[in-house]
Amino acid sequence: MKKMWKGNHAIAEAALRAGCQFYAGYPITPQTEVSEYLSARMPELGRKFLQAENEMAAVYMIYGAYACGMRSMTSSSGPGFSLKQEGIAYLCANNYPSVLVNVQRWGPGLGTLDSAQTDYLRDTRGGGNGDYRVIVLAPNSIQETVDLMYEVFDLAEKYRNPVEILSEAALGQMMEPVEFPEFKERTEDLGWTFDGTNRPHGRIANPDKPRMVKEKYERIAAEEQRWESYQVEDAEYIFVAFGLPSRTARNAVDQLRAKGQKAGLIRPITVWPFPYNAFKEAKGNVKAFISVESTDAGQLIEDVALAAKKEFETNIPVYGLFSGQKIPKTKEITEFCERVIAGQEKEVF
């Protein structure tokens, strides 16, 4: 029987079930419940919880522990996650796995505590110095948050790359019915980790590194794209949305279909790698893509435009509904689409 769980508590419990042995983090709303929950649960399970002095320290603690192969994670929100970028770049530079959780809040700088998706570009483009990518998964329900969290350590270790769960304030704060998988543990040696014996770890300053980087990210892009399509095949107006806005967008599809409009929805689950392949499923007479996102000036829309360019020979206009620090309401999305159909909105791309 499913039970009601708060998003931030559920993600923490799922991490434990996925075998997380070590958590380091620093308090910041709206993700603090992740830390609070783990501070209680980890000692019970004989695992290590550490409240760090700052976000950098937290990420380097994870860095040191995962270099030794221990399943470790950190979590934060907006400004705190900015501070972690230095360490994330180091994780990527050395091909260390790790699990990161960003429960996004709105805005640059201090921003607000409102639910938003304004970290999209930073998190899908690397975010720190150098050319690297983090695998980023964006759930849209608490059950999916749990299911994805259960997989990410495996994914991180498979590619020796950080994996991030991109959550949202509302998804962290709300409650939904959840069912958890069983506890699991990885016991085998990863082969490359630090054990004191100075065995090979994969060289850092390898002259061949640029090629290796390119190959690795191409492989991830080829193998790990995930998405959910809804009514896409014959759709003329296709919403693209991830996280919570994808839920209201899906309801908007239903409302528009009820009114005779062929609407559809592509929901990226991996926002990096972006699911270009999802766009191949659109076989109808596509008239517009509409990016629906909780941003101010549009971020996801850039990937939507690139996907439209890549997968379609004709130039399909791309519109953006940017709801700022609110989850766009179903009604707003429906009305926006109707204005697009009526030629009353201006395309962004």
Added chain:
Amino acid sequence: MAVTKTTPTMVSIANSFCPGCGHGILNRLIAEVIQEKGFENKTILTLGVGCSCNMNSSWNGDKIQCAHGRGASTATGVKVARKDLLSIAYQGDGDAYVIGLAETLNAAYRNEPITVFVVNNNNFAMTGGQMSWTTMPGQVTTSSVHGRNTDETGLPIKVPEIVAEFPNVAYVARGSVHSAKEINRLKGYVRDAIEAQLSGEGYSLVEVLCPCPTNWGMSVKQSVDWIEKEVVPYYNLGALKERKGE
């Protein structure tokens, strides 16, 4: 009776430190103690950013390169993952006391069971000799070309003295490599620091005064004399916090 000394495995590869640099001596002492303790294959060194980076090519043992200032945090993570291993952070003064002051002090404050070695050569050496928080009053560096003005930049920082005030840290000392006598004493500090970790006593820190002839614009002889006359009177040598039960 003749004593045969062999080079410890961990420093068996030629290093690339400048002539007269103190790092090599400290490297050797750490390697000797690790070997004496039988931990050659049970040690992970976390390297800070600065001249410590040179050890990526010379330290013949497990080493993790971390970001500037985050040595104590990384070494903390290593120790969490591998309680059975020796986790050492090896950093310079700019790394541990300037950009990484927060991480250095906080790891000590929590009494993380790690050992931190900090080379104090009174400047940012890797970047060509800029002023550090350890630069002596009036000392000329490339970013204090008229001599360090302590009215504007503060007096040289004494982190080991701060750390020694934390009630539960296991061991804190300051040594120097400017003379044979001090090198011998320093080895004792290194041993105490490492033993403090191995026996589960907690956090240990050893600061080491080192010459930097290249950036000081001095000969090696001038450098060691300057340490003796100018640095040691300010940065006093010896254990600042003794191990319990000794």
Added chain:
Amino acid sequence: MEIVFAGFGGQGVLTSGLIVSEMALEEGKNVTWMPAYGPTMRGGKAYSVVKYMDGMIGGPDMEEIDILVAMNQPSLEYASLMKDGGLIVINSDHVDDDVKIDEKYDVIRIPCLTLAQKVNNPKAANIVAIGAMIKKCGLFPPEQAKAALRKIFTEKGKGKYADMNEAAFMEGYDGV
């Protein structure tokens, strides 16, 4: 179904949402519960939003409210987000009698605190309101509602208050 419980901190509006979520969950519905959090909660404002339905639930926050439970007067600001014909349950102990409510809404006024005090359970004004709401709208059978109520408090380690809370629930249920 979209229900908003609003009031000031300490009136139990977050718990109200959890109780109703549990009732909906027992019926096999999809459920979301969303609290006001962060600065919204400072200055005494608090609310929770519960949505449940058979299909997929959209956004968890207020969109088009079916029922607003206003435990104090400022909570009536959320009435602007209500569907026409929606229900407003007013705690008349903390809302002025002469406050104007648009006629397009159905309204019940119930002295939640007074009724809770009547059963020696002054903290349970929120539960009185739930009782009134469930009766008025016929949302759940009373036995199912009481079972959910008992379950929630038992899980919170407050099982010994179950009878008192049930009494408060019935005050609201019978008070409509």
